[in-house]
Amino acid sequence: MVHVKVYNSLLLQKILAFFSGKLRKLLLGKFKGTGRGVKVTFLDFPGGAECFELIARFCYNNGSIVLTPSNIFLLHSAANFLEMKGNIHGIPNLILQTKIYLEGIHYWTWPELVVGLKQCQDLLPVLSSSRLFQEFLDSLVEKLFMPGVASQRTSSSDSSSFQFSGDISSEGAKNYSSQTTWWFQDLGFISIVLLENLVHTMMLQNVEHATICSFLLYYQKARFFSVSIAERCNVTETVVNLICLLDEDSISYRGLLDAFGMTLSLKMSRCCMLKLESLIGSRLDQAKVDDLLVPSPPGKKYAYDSNLILRLVKIFLLKSCNEYCNYRLKKVAGLIDLYIAEVAPDPYLRPRKFAALAMSLPDVARDSHDRLYRAIDMHFEVHRGLCEDEKISVCCALNYNKLSPENVKHLARNPNFPTGLVATASVSLKSKLKTHLKEGHHHKISGENLENLRAKYERRKYKVEEGRKRGRRMAYTMRSRISSSSSSKSRSLPRLCSCGSEPMYPPNELYKHYGT
Template sequence: MTWSELIIGLENCQELLFFLSSSSLLQEFLDCVVGRLEFHYISSPCPSSTDNSSMQFSGDISLESRGICTSQATWWFADLGFLNLNMFKKIIDTMVSKKLDHSVISSFLFYYKRMKCPNASSAQKCRIIETVIKCLCPLVSSFISIRGLFDILQASFNLKMSKCSIGKLENLIGSQLDRAKLDDLLIPSPAGEQIAYNVNLILRLLDIFLSNSRGKLLMYQLKKVAELIDLYIMEVAPDPFLKPSKFLALAMAMPDIARESYDTIYLAMDIYLKVHYRLSEEEKIKICSVLRYDELTEKILKDLAQNESFPACALVTAQVTLQNKLRYSVSRTSIFS
């Protein structure tokens, strides 16, 4: 049976799905379709698959990162774009059971969502995205485009989807937060809130990352997320509506061992304290409690020692720490000279 004949067969099955849903013949046919995908990664037998524009989708990064040629692995995406949600779910389940490459499956899921959502109603979009989320959950998370997950999460917020669906997405993202980039995290806050970015979301993702992966995280993963969060704090620090408690929660979220330097945290604090100059001395001291002065560079310590935006106790501690570092440097120089 040719690929074109299989597509025609799929169309017929879709029309008769109500009568065939529990039929073993339908499953055998789906097995045949998916089996064909496994052995035909070179080019599509169907003219509809030659449209290169159809191959631009948010899952490309996941494929390329695994050394899979996008054009060879995805020629069939456009051919299966006609599937309704019920048949779509069945064929995805078949792909998973047949152990089709998870990068390819996840990329097809993102492609399907991108193709179907633009012309759909809000209710239809919710159903499409909910189905895509359900299909993503059984896949190995490292084979899923993190950018694609953030795109779906943003759409879920805009559509005010169920907490259950959003929770599943957040778990998928949080468990692999070390793969995210700063732009991924800069999600606007929900409508009606004055704060610019959705800080509560990032705190939830951090909690998932640290909780779900407890004991399994490698040091480089911790350091990568710590660097990412420090950059995020720099981005949100100028926001006049960011409460001290939220700034502090972000700064304290990662364990101390994850940071090799506290310079970026200091720079973020400097911005935050200058914008929020009306904070009480007590609030400033609480914010500065996050700093580990021994892990600030001499340049930063010199700046902090003269920075009037910080509480007096922070300036004194910076001066003492700087003097100790200078003494240590001098003593080491004299030993090796």
């Protein structure tokens, strides 16, 4: 609330009352019978002392003042507050003058718009419901994407030492590539309330949600280190609430993780944290294992916040059932296996929590349980004092049919595992070896081996045919010789392979002799 005092100067009060309808009503009859004025105090004068000085200058100049983007909103607000409507007797109408000037707001340059925005921020309680204020925001947003506007920036606009390092989501990168972020730094000064007004205007004008998201993440990071802890919470909660209004595919996942990391040192509201976790958990397949290694809350002995990971996995399973679910589920399973391997050596991580992590995903998510087995083995190695029941509860996450023969063999000899499970692993090992042998035998007669067998068969078939042809030619030659040598004798032609004695080559041996 701003206090402005109009001191008991009779001349000043008469001059102001001449132009202001509100002062005329307040001071009516106060000047009669006294040589001095009265004291007037305004508790909610728009723009404070600076604006009142502009009004006084306007009045002393007989209703004349140069209107500029640096004073237009101050004068317009004060004119409405003081009811400076003028009259038919020639008293200048300051309200009308400011309205006419503001009609040309679409022709303002970018620096002029920024100056006007700073004034609007100071006058928000007065301007928030004004139609002119909304027209100004519409003009500002339109200017953001007009060609050549970036070149209108002043040198001071580029002097900010903070550089935006947030990335653009892969989903929105294609659309976002045509836009620039040159205006991010220029608008980094705006307040939370003005930010909300600006973002809603952007959404009404169909600005790409990827652009809005990037600006919000920039704003949160830029303001985070320049305000108090309480204001940091307020800024972050406002940014998260606004991001939740955007299309989820346009939200930068890496930017969300950065924003989440900055909130760990703050006491955020439960509602805000749930919203942030929901946004992160629904796209958990895009995270890296380093993103999940969040330190445990203060006062906890275990190294990493495993409860957070369990919540994120649950959110992913609830919100990510679509046509890509199976592929994304396997990516999350690989991520969780890497995370489990990182937390397995933690001596303060309880077996019950470790088991919850191991069983947080359905069995279909993993094609192999080798990584999970190695993590469990490491956990048992660190926690040697576990009883059989605790070990069995952890081992319930294992599917022996999804272990490689090498790991089943290792499990069958592993003293860290419960005795009953080792016996089960031995049976599974025998089964796997039989299956492996069958698969190996099948492999020998499949693929390239099958082609080799076919080639050998064709070569052998060709050789057999050639041997038969040679045998027929030999038989024909022998018959011809016998016929010529015994043409004078009338006896029957002997069989090719008998000749009254044991044949030289039995039929089968004949074919073998010729390469069968």
